[in-house]
Amino acid sequence: KAGVxxxxxxxxxxxxxxxxxxxxxxSGHRSVSWYQQTPGQGLQFLFEYFSETQRNxxxxxxxxxxxxxxxxxxxxxxxxxxxxxxxLYLCASSIRVGGTGELFFGEGSRLTVL
Amino acid sequence: TQLLEQSPQFLSIxxxxxxxVYCNSSSVFSSLQWYRQEPGEGPVLLVTVVxxxxxxxxxxxxxxxxxxxxxxxxxxxxxxxxxxxLYLCAGASGGTSYGKLTFGQGTILTVHP
Numbered sequence: 001k002a003g004v005x006x007x008x009x010x011x012x013x014x015x016x017x018x019x020x021x022x023x024x025x026x027s028g029h030r031s032v033s034w035y036q037q038t039p040g041q042g043l044q045f046l047f048e049y050f051s052e053t054q055r056n057x058x059x060x061x062x063x064x065x066x067x068x069x070x071x072x073x074x075x076x077x078x079x080x081x082x083x084x085x086x087x088l089y090l091c092a093s094s095i096r097v098g099g100t101g102e103l104f105f106g107e108g109s110r111l112t113v114l
Numbered sequence: 115t116q117l118l119e120q121s122p123q124f125l126s127i128x129x130x131x132x133x134x135v136y137c138n139s140s141s142v143f144s145s146l147q148w149y150r151q152e153p154g155e156g157p158v159l160l161v162t163v164v165x166x167x168x169x170x171x172x173x174x175x176x177x178x179x180x181x182x183x184x185x186x187x188x189x190x191x192x193x194x195x196x197x198x199x200l201y202l203c204a205g206a207s208g209g210t211s212y213g214k215l216t217f218g219q220g221t222i223l224t225v226h227p
Binding site: 004031032033035042043044045048050055056058090092094101102103104105106107108 | 144145147149154155156157158159162202204206213214215216217218219220
């Protein structure tokens with residue numbers, strides 16, 4: 001079956017702009033989680049959505065937001081971009097209910113903020 | 115805040131050598147997962163260990179979950195150049211935190227021919 005699909009793969013923005021990233025989970029997976037990966041901080045949890053509701057949230061400022069649609073697809077948005085937001089943003093899907101927490105990651109969206 | 119300390123951060127070895135990566139925490143996890151990530155790609159799940167003391171083998175890779183479910187190790191026997199990559203351990207707290215994993219900082223493994 002098809003894996004997790006993230007778009008766009010690469011994007012360049014300037015400070016102050018906003019960005020929207022998209023994620024399509026594996027068919028049948030209803031949970032979508034987002035992570036930020038940087039060389040210094042590693043993978044850090046942003047938030048998780050399940051059944052269109054945010055279930056968990058990491059320690060990121062309010063500029064980071066997300067949503068999930070009825071077909072389980074998810075988007076995350078970062079407003080007022082800062083240089084430090086440059087990172088690989090990873091989306092992961094999971095079965096959630098009945099699973100043991102395994103995540104299936106997409107290839108990521110690499111954001112560069114100039 | 116749960117933390118996972120992964121060591122070593124960097125490992126550079128010759129093909130055929132054995133190696134072990136460690137993942138330690140003061141917190142108890144309901145399960146622990148190991149992922150491998152290659153440049154330009156997302157992490158790929160290798161294994162999940164759930165029971166304290168559990169040992170799982172995946173060809174030349176052996177994964178162990180500590181008895182108290184606070185630590186884990188990954189042992190690779192006779193490393194190959196194809197094993198090169200970033201290895202990540204990640205702990206799940208269970209309960210309502212299904213999609214929220216705590217990741218270690220990762221171990222960058224380079225296997226030289």
